[in-house]
Amino acid sequence: MEKEIYISPPLTQLIFRHLASYSVINDSRQFVHLYQAIELLRVVIGEKKIEEHYKKEYVNLNNTLISFGKIVYHINHYFDLLKDTDYKNSNVWKETYRNFLNALSQMPVIHTRIIHFFGFLLDQTPLKNRTIPSDYLAQASKDLISFETEQDMEKKSLNYRKQHFEQELQKLEEGEEKKENDN
Amino acid sequence: MLIRQVIKTKLKQNLNREKSGDQISSFLSFFDIVNLLSLKKKLDIPEKLKVIQAWQSLYDFDLNKILNSLKENEKMETFNKNFKQLYAEDYDIQISKKILLIFKKKYEKILHIYLNEEKIILPSEAPKNIQGDIAYLD
Numbered sequence: 547m548e549k550e551i552y553i554s555p556p557l558t559q560l561i562f563r564h565l566a567s568y569s570v571i572n573d574s575r576q577f578v579h580l581y582q583a584i585e586l587l588r589v590v591i592g593e594k595k596i597e598e599h600y601k602k603e604y605v606n607l608n609n610t611l612i613s614f615g616k617i618v619y620h621i622n623h624y625f626d627l628l629k630d631t632d633y634k635n636s637n638v639w640k641e642t643y644r645n646f647l648n649a650l651s652q653m654p655v656i657h658t659r660i661i662h663f664f665g666f667l668l669d670q671t672p673l674k675n676r677t678i679p680s681d682y683l684a685q686a687s688k689d690l691i692s693f694e695t696e697q698d699m700e701k702k703s704l705n706y707r708k709q710h711f712e713q714e715l716q717k718l719e720e721g722e723e724k725k726e727n728d729n
Numbered sequence: 730m731l732i733r734q735v736i737k738t739k740l741k742q743n744l745n746r747e748k749s750g751d752q753i754s755s756f757l758s759f760f761d762i763v764n765l766l767s768l769k770k771k772l773d774i775p776e777k778l779k780v781i782q783a784w785q786s787l788y789d790f791d792l793n794k795i796l797n798s799l800k801e802n803e804k805m806e807t808f809n810k811n812f813k814q815l816y817a818e819d820y821d822i823q824i825s826k827k828i829l830l831i832f833k834k835k836y837e838k839i840l841h842i843y844l845n846e847e848k849i850i851l852p853s854e855a856p857k858n859i860q861g862d863i864a865y866l867d
Binding site: 565568569570571572573574576637638639647648650651653654655657658661662664665668673674675676677678683 | 730731732734735738739742743746754755757758760761764765767768769777780781784785787788789805808809812
């Protein structure tokens, strides 16, 4: 059996962090993290081994990875300029949104090859038999965007103000009661 | 072990995402899960090409045509509202969405079987209530 490639603990942590985000985030940013994890694994395993395995397909694989990188760039660009409530209100006027849609339309075409390459890379390492620490998953979930509509947010804000007002009123009433009791 | 954990986590998140009403992007993440399953179980996905075509047709709108149809001084909000309505009512878009939904329905069952460590049922052995869906895709 072929010897598995050693990965240092800091690099393992970094890969697991990206894989945690890849698992948890589902709004297309997962591909950004998949790309990062693949790039890290690729460095660890080395081009020689990949080339030996893929042989004639190696050039095609590289082209697929370049396309994947471009898709990831457009996803990143779109989300970098996005505020939470904008997601549902995104419109085709914005070039970043059009590029994002175009990138998404291309994703399934290369996806199978990317996943198989990811599987190949994982198989060379001991990571395949490990699991992502649960606290990494919990931390990754903090990056989830809350896809609330403006109406939901207004409702939330009104409720918050109402609660705050009621608490203040209660404090005042309690204060008055105390004064009366003291007198 | 790792891939299985990723599939399981993704599926859970995918259900949450679907609940939030984002059907389209939840489909892309579902496709992601199915490909991971196919990697893990060496599962063939015969509908893949059809699904990719359906997915691409969702984004196959002619932007120049849309911009040309823009009325002078039309407000962006009005344009977007009209665009979203036209998009939602488009026949090809509706068909594409239907194909994606049938695909999802079929593989959701297979995924749950996998995660419950039961034997994966081949399409020909699938329960009768989903065989029609498979035939539609094939």
